[in-house]
Amino acid sequence: MxxxxxxxxxxxxxxxxxxxxxxxxxxxxxxxxGASGSGKSVLTKCTVGLIKPxxxxxFFDDREFTSLNTQERQEVRTEIGMLFQGNALFDSLTxxxxxxxxxxxxxxxxxxxxxxxxxxxxKRVQLEGxxxxxxxxxxxxxxxxxxxxxxxxxxxKYLFCDEPNSGLDPQxxxxxxxxxxxxxxxxxMTTIIVTHDMNSVMEIGEKVIFIHKGKKWWxxxxxxxxxxxxxxxxxxxxxxxxxxxxxRSSK
Numbered sequence: 001m002x003x004x005x006x007x008x009x010x011x012x013x014x015x016x017x018x019x020x021x022x023x024x025x026x027x028x029x030x031x032x033x034g035a036s037g038s039g040k041s042v043l044t045k046c047t048v049g050l051i052k053p054x055x056x057x058x059f060f061d062d063r064e065f066t067s068l069n070t071q072e073r074q075e076v077r078t079e080i081g082m083l084f085q086g087n088a089l090f091d092s093l094t095x096x097x098x099x100x101x102x103x104x105x106x107x108x109x110x111x112x113x114x115x116x117x118x119x120x121x122x123k124r125v126q127l128e129g130x131x132x133x134x135x136x137x138x139x140x141x142x143x144x145x146x147x148x149x150x151x152x153x154x155x156x157k158y159l160f161c162d163e164p165n166s167g168l169d170p171q172x173x174x175x176x177x178x179x180x181x182x183x184x185x186x187x188x189m190t191t192i193i194v195t196h197d198m199n200s201v202m203e204i205g206e207k208v209i210f211i212h213k214g215k216k217w218w219x220x221x222x223x224x225x226x227x228x229x230x231x232x233x234x235x236x237x238x239x240x241x242x243x244x245x246x247x248r249s250s251k
Contacts, residue, residue: 003058081189
């Protein structure tokens with residue numbers, strides 16, 4: 001579980017986040033949606049400690065992350081897996097070396113144990129037999145699965161996913177959504193997904209947070225989002241659906 005209490009943040013006098021209160025539930029996919037510039041990215045950076053909030057607290061289970069010293073924060077960060085929007089794979093490293101990288105940096109495993117963990121993670125994301133290929137030799141969807149394998153290599157308690165379906169076709173997006181949802185439940189992780197993809201919201205949105213102009217504007221799930229009387233959320237959902245249809249029709 002991750003709990004955010006009264007978090008606010010301003011830059012150069014402009015209020016970006018205002019008294020945000022959210023509880024991200026363990027074992028569930030927690031999705032954050034909102035228009036560009038609504039504060040989603042700043043909220044995520046405040047949560048993982050990349051930005052210090054002006055006020056408020058962030059808890060990782062029973063640990064108040066915002067009050068920890070540098071070493072204590074680093075210990076928490078070893079429990080966090082990150083799936084980046086652009087995958088952030090190392091082009092000069094093989095797939096195996098990419099997935100092994102966090103293990104080499106932060107674990108005490110020996111070479112054999114790391115190899116076993118890498119093989120397990122690649123198998124879990126349906127990528128057996130690609131160990132010695134390089135990122136440029138596989139498709140974008142496969143690269144995303146490699147990035148997911150790397151994100152779970154350290155057996156994280158918390159998984160953050162930034163636009164995991166960005167640039168992917170609808171069929172591949174469904175595969176990524178299903179993998180994230182399954183892995184979340186298998187490992188009882190607290191998973192936070194920042195997304196614009198309404199298909200993801202409807203497929204795996206067990207808990208959905210709508211951020212509007214720096215405030216938590218709505219909270220619910222994939223079932224209640226379609227029947228909400230929240231006008232701003234309805235406008236966002238409708239606009240997102242229309243833009244997706246237009247993008248598909250132009251291809």
